[in-house]
Amino acid sequence: MEEKYFLKNKDNPESKNIDFYVKNGGYKAWESVLEGKSPDEVIGEVKKSGLRGRGGAGFPAGMKWSFVPKDSDRPKYLICNADESEPGTFKDRYIIEREPHMMLEGIAIASFAINCHQAYIYIRGEFVYGAKVLDEAIAEAEARGCLGKNIMGTGYDLDIAVHRGAGAYICGEETGQIESLEGKRGWPRLKPPFPAVVGVFNSPTVVNNVETLANLPLIFNRGADYFAGIGPNAKNTGPKLYCVSGHVKRPGLYEFPLGKNLNELIYEDCGGIRDGHELKAVIPGGSSVPVLRPEEIDVSMDYDSLAAIGSMLGSAGAIVMDDTTCLVDSLLNLEQFYAHESCGQCTPCREGTMWMVKILSRIEKGQGRMEDMDLLDDVAKNINFRTICPLGDAAAMPAMSFIDKFRDEFEEHIKQGGCPIQKDKSIKVPNADA
Amino acid sequence: MAIEFSEEAQKEYEEICKHYPDKDATLLPALHLAKREFKTATPEVMEYIASLVGVDPIKVLNVASFYTWYPKEKEGKYVIQVCSTLSCSLMGAETVVDYIEKKLDIKAGETTADGKFTLKKVECLGSCGTAPVMQINDDYFESLTEGKVDQILDDLK
Ligand SMILES: Cc1cc2nc3c(=O)[nH]c(=O)nc-3n(C[C@H](O)[C@H](O)[C@H](O)COP(=O)(O)O)c2cc1C
Ligand code: FES
Numbered sequence: 133m134e135e136k137y138f139l140k141n142k143d144n145p146e147s148k149n150i151d152f153y154v155k156n157g158g159y160k161a162w163e164s165v166l167e168g169k170s171p172d173e174v175i176g177e178v179k180k181s182g183l184r185g186r187g188g189a190g191f192p193a194g195m196k197w198s199f200v201p202k203d204s205d206r207p208k209y210l211i212c213n214a215d216e217s218e219p220g221t222f223k224d225r226y227i228i229e230r231e232p233h234m235m236l237e238g239i240a241i242a243s244f245a246i247n248c249h250q251a252y253i254y255i256r257g258e259f260v261y262g263a264k265v266l267d268e269a270i271a272e273a274e275a276r277g278c279l280g281k282n283i284m285g286t287g288y289d290l291d292i293a294v295h296r297g298a299g300a301y302i303c304g305e306e307t308g309q310i311e312s313l314e315g316k317r318g319w320p321r322l323k324p325p326f327p328a329v330v331g332v333f334n335s336p337t338v339v340n341n342v343e344t345l346a347n348l349p350l351i352f353n354r355g356a357d358y359f360a361g362i363g364p365n366a367k368n369t370g371p372k373l374y375c376v377s378g379h380v381k382r383p384g385l386y387e388f389p390l391g392k393n394l395n396e397l398i399y400e401d402c403g404g405i406r407d408g409h410e411l412k413a414v415i416p417g418g419s420s421v422p423v424l425r426p427e428e429i430d431v432s433m434d435y436d437s438l439a440a441i442g443s444m445l446g447s448a449g450a451i452v453m454d455d456t457t458c459l460v461d462s463l464l465n466l467e468q469f470y471a472h473e474s475c476g477q478c479t480p481c482r483e484g485t486m487w488m489v490k491i492l493s494r495i496e497k498g499q500g501r502m503e504d505m506d507l508l509d510d511v512a513k514n515i516n517f518r519t520i521c522p523l524g525d526a527a528a529m530p531a532m533s534f535i536d537k538f539r540d541e542f543e544e545h546i547k548q549g550g551c552p553i554q555k556d557k558s559i560k561v562p563n564a565d566a
Numbered sequence: 567m568a569i570e571f572s573e574e575a576q577k578e579y580e581e582i583c584k585h586y587p588d589k590d591a592t593l594l595p596a597l598h599l600a601k602r603e604f605k606t607a608t609p610e611v612m613e614y615i616a617s618l619v620g621v622d623p624i625k626v627l628n629v630a631s632f633y634t635w636y637p638k639e640k641e642g643k644y645v646i647q648v649c650s651t652l653s654c655s656l657m658g659a660e661t662v663v664d665y666i667e668k669k670l671d672i673k674a675g676e677t678t679a680d681g682k683f684t685l686k687k688v689e690c691l692g693s694c695g696t697a698p699v700m701q702i703n704d705d706y707f708e709s710l711t712e713g714k715v716d717q718i719l720d721d722l723k
Binding site: 220258300375384457 | 587693
């Protein structure tokens with residue numbers, strides 16, 4: 133698939149306007165759904181397309197929708213997760229700012245599938261511009277009769293509201309997000325019940341990522357079979373946005389079918405590692421997934437291939453580190469993030485992340501002891517799978533994998549009583565002249 | 567009551583209420599408006615929001631204190647938030663922070679004596695491909711260099 137879907141209008145600032153969108157076939161998919169399909173047919177098509185969630189866990193979208201009880205007389209809600217807060221991830225921001233109607237059309241189709249008349253876009257507070265673009269896009273779509281009351285004369289109503297977050301990573305987690313939307317602290321809920329049964333306002337709720345939903349117009353314009361034909365196999369289908377950050381020559385946002393080879397992405401599309409340096413490590417799917425060594429990166433970036441080598445596709449945010457990177461320092465940086473963002477409900481995560489920060493700080497400063505290696509591993513293992521939400525796992529996985537794969541470097545810090553790496557903290561802006 | 571939303575903000579708040587079946591859910595949106603209107607989440611502001619939303623003041627405090635977006639103390643006219651998470655750190659975020667600290671003669675977490683700038687280190691801003699990144703009030707500034715920082719800060723009146 134050379135044809136781009138998300139990035140086809142990359143160089144055209146008009147792409148966010150409804151005139152442009154409609155002129156290029158926009159809202160046709162929504163119209164065809166509204167006029168000719170039943171909710172069950174929509175769910176069936178999405179199942180057939182193989183679309184899996186792009187927010188991190190890769191759960192099949194059609195299946196998630198089918199869990200919403202049809203006999204419930206409570207209203208149904210859809211939340212589009214636009215919190216985009218996983219370090220290394222910057223794909224949803226592009227869709228929000230540049231293709232807002234693709235996203236709204238997707239929200240509309242998903243809402244119809246679960247019989248929802250009130251949808252929310254939960255957008256991180258920092259995306260002030262993005263929230264403004266969405267507000268304007270919603271107003272445009274309502275003015276054209278694509279959203280709002282009695283849409284396209286079919287009697288179907290759908291209100292979409294932009295709900296701004298307020299600077300908490302945990303509100304990206306779906307049940308934390310639901311609590312936050314209800315006007316509470318973003319404290320994740322125990323599951324079950326799953327949101328599809330009891331979500332926001334005590335009602336059945338579907339939470340889907342921005343990119344997941346933005347795929348829907350493609351599925352209903354070109355057909356489930358077309359979509360299913362994109363990607364390496366029937367379980368990994370559709371176009372995908374890949375975020376690459378760190379020490380490559382051309383960091384940025386890329387689009388390929390699911391299953392892009394990571395080695396190729398780094399060395400061909402991103403131009404390789406910056407001159408004079410070598411690759412040391414890659415975190416392939418956002419900061420929460422296990423790290424890879426250079427010899428492991430000849431891998432297909434899809435859900436199952438990355439899982440097969442013990443990592444995850446996650447949010448497809450590849451963070452590339454070269455030989456000037458101290459991995460103790462990098463892990464410390466990440467654990468500081470998780471310690472700060474732990475919501476504090478569960479003891480293993482609240483206390484464990486803090487202890488990991490303490491241990492890593494002393495190793496980095498040259499005050500570590502050899503026992504610290506096992507201690508760190510033990511703390512991480514005692515967080516993993518022992519918390520209400522997967523933030524605990526997200527904090528534990530980097531630690532366990534860094535220790536497992538780069539133990540030598542940690543031990544060298546301890547033996548030498550200091551950091552052995554020639555760190556390069558200078559400002560590096562590869563595209564400064566662009 | 568001593569403080570109140572402007573008429574415009576009150577209208578906006580009424581519009582917001584229409585989207586929610588439960589008024590409690592308007593607490594975060596109300597706090598966003600409060601930040602725009604009053605800048606700081608003082609006890610007085612929180613009491614006002616409580617009466618507006620129809621919840622106890624303690625709930626507003628409890629919720630507002632969970633989120634980093636609502637400042638509890640007075641901040642500078644321009645709040646500079648430099649991302650310090652991994653991707654930005656790899657591209658030189660620490661150097662950016664050091665540079666701004668020297669330039670403004672304050673440490674991260676502080677406000678300049680004239681009340682113009684507050685400098686903060688924050689976590690991933692979702693813009694890692696154009697690191698290093700900072701946000702000043704509502705706006706993002708990406709692919710930062712020392713020269714760019716000079717230009718941006720010097721342009722702020
Ligand atoms: C700590 C944590 C943070 C998360 N942050 C996000 C996020 O910023 N955006 C997102 O779409 N999903 C995030 N997720 C995943 C959501 O919980 C949820 O699985 C996802 O939004 C479902 O959408 P999908 O099925 O379309 O992928 C996060 C999960 C965890 C545990
Ligand atoms: S790490 Fe700085 S924007 Fe993501």
